[in-house]
Amino acid sequence: MSQLVEGRDVSGPVGPLVELSDTHVVHRARTGGLFARDRVYALTGADLTIAPGETVGVVGESGCGKSTLAKVLVGVQKPTSGTVSFRGRDLWTMTPAERRLAVGAGTGMIFQDPSTALNRRLTVRQILRDPLDVHKRGTPQQREDRVRELMSLVGLPKALADGLPGQLSGGQRQRVAIARALALDPDLVVADEPTSALDVSVRAQILNLLLDLKERLGLALVFVSHDIQTVRRMSDRVITMYLGRIVEESPADEVTDRSRHPYTRALFSATPGLLDPIDPIPLVGPVPSATRPPSGCPFRTRCWKADSVCAEIMPDFAAASSPGHRFRCHHPVQDGQSTRDLVAQAVSTVPEATAMADTPTQKPTQRPTQKQS
Numbered sequence: 188m189s190q191l192v193e194g195r196d197v198s199g200p201v202g203p204l205v206e207l208s209d210t211h212v213v214h215r216a217r218t219g220g221l222f223a224r225d226r227v228y229a230l231t232g233a234d235l236t237i238a239p240g241e242t243v244g245v246v247g248e249s250g251c252g253k254s255t256l257a258k259v260l261v262g263v264q265k266p267t268s269g270t271v272s273f274r275g276r277d278l279w280t281m282t283p284a285e286r287r288l289a290v291g292a293g294t295g296m297i298f299q300d301p302s303t304a305l306n307r308r309l310t311v312r313q314i315l316r317d318p319l320d321v322h323k324r325g326t327p328q329q330r331e332d333r334v335r336e337l338m339s340l341v342g343l344p345k346a347l348a349d350g351l352p353g354q355l356s357g358g359q360r361q362r363v364a365i366a367r368a369l370a371l372d373p374d375l376v377v378a379d380e381p382t383s384a385l386d387v388s389v390r391a392q393i394l395n396l397l398l399d400l401k402e403r404l405g406l407a408l409v410f411v412s413h414d415i416q417t418v419r420r421m422s423d424r425v426i427t428m429y430l431g432r433i434v435e436e437s438p439a440d441e442v443t444d445r446s447r448h449p450y451t452r453a454l455f456s457a458t459p460g461l462l463d464p465i466d467p468i469p470l471v472g473p474v475p476s477a478t479r480p481p482s483g484c485p486f487r488t489r490c491w492k493a494d495s496v497c498a499e500i501m502p503d504f505a506a507a508s509s510p511g512h513r514f515r516c517h518h519p520v521q522d523g524q525s526t527r528d529l530v531a532q533a534v535s536t537v538p539e540a541t542a543m544a545d546t547p548t549q550k551p552t553q554r555p556t557q558k559q560s
């Protein structure tokens with residue numbers, strides 16, 4: 188039976204909305220001397236499925252590939268190899284016109300900084316009309332009506348329709364960016380750090396707006412943020428990335444205390460709950476570079492559990508005990524093991540971890556072969 192939300196059928200087709208299969212993105216490095224490597228492995232072997240209506244959070248340190256993943260999902264970034272399917276069709280075997288239609292109308296993207304994402308010379312009305320005009324949606328009058336509807340949807344006063352982005356507050360600008368992302372009724376919205384450029388006082392308003400819209404419109408939402416506790420609270424599922432790899436996918440309510448990958452546990456231990464604060468799990472080894480990823484498991488230069496197997500073989504995904512939870516680790520955290528235990532374990536192996544830090548990184552064993560076109 189179809190499910191109607193605000194007049195839209197959001198029951199969607201059976202099957203995933205977007206699917207990545209062994210997707211790689213390799214950039215030419217911006218810098219590099221004569222003998223330096225000239226490739227950046229921004230995304231490596233990503234397998235991921237986004238279902239209609241779900242919220243998927245993406246966490247990981249700066250440079251781990253979150254924005255690359257986000258851009259690949261909405262067809263802004265062409266993968267170097269692997270596939271990106273939207274509603275079962277490979278985006279990059281479509282003609283450019285088909286792809287523009289599928290991606291332009293089916294997905295919306297919200298960027299970190301609305302002051303650079305919006306054209307400063309266009310009024311709010313023009314910004315919101317632009318996608319409707321490009322995709323020839325309805326009559327001119329219907330487009331005007333849609334602009335008004337979008338402004339009301341995101342809580343922008345009508346009086347701002349003729350304002351320029353520079354005349355709006357940061358929060359209002361981000362509301363315009365959200366309205367633009369929703370203009371064509373997409374099924375998927377990808378928000379990449381949508382609040383990090385905003386004042387703390389308006390962040391919660393924008394997050395609440397996104398959550399409200401997601402519920403009302405039945406959207407799938409991919410949410411990228413450094414604020415991992417907000418990601419956890421907003422999401423159904425949390426993806427952990429490390430050095431271009433997806434290393435764990437966990438139901439959001441398990442990610443803090445029941446995630447099985449050592450890196451996910453270390454990441455979440457760094458923002459402990461107020462009621463039971465503990466020191467974070469110490470990570471002491473060198474942070475590897477995306478131009479020279481280590482052999483085997485990418486986390487092995489900092490992982491307190493790493494051994495010689497980790498240095499040689501990239502672990503495959505293993506299933507955790509609950510559905511939808513999987514991780515890539517040879518020596519995972521035991522199910523139910525407390526973070527306090529892990530801190531003690533990591534502290535007790537610090538000398539070994541320091542020794543690992545002295546081990547030179549080896550030639551990577553798994554590399555995509557194609558260059559980005």
Ligand SMILES: Nc1ncnc2c1ncn2[C@@H]1O[C@H](COP(=O)(O)OP(=O)(O)OP(=O)(O)O)[C@@H](O)[C@H]1O
Nearest residue numbers: 214215217227229248249250251252253254255477
């Ligand atoms: N156009 C590009 N050319 C070369 N390298 C790039 C390019 N875009 C991204 N990279 C590199 O790819 C890697 C992943 O970048 P990405 O922006 O996806 O990381 P991120 O997780 O979003 O980081 P942040 O949290 O800082 O936004 C980084 O090493 C980055 O320097």
Ligand code: SF4
Nearest residue numbers: 484487490497516517
């Ligand atoms: S595979 Fe080894 S190095 Fe990688 S996270 Fe697991 S224990 Fe640590």
Ligand SMILES: [Mg+2]
Nearest residue numbers: 253254255379
């Ligand atoms: Mg980013």
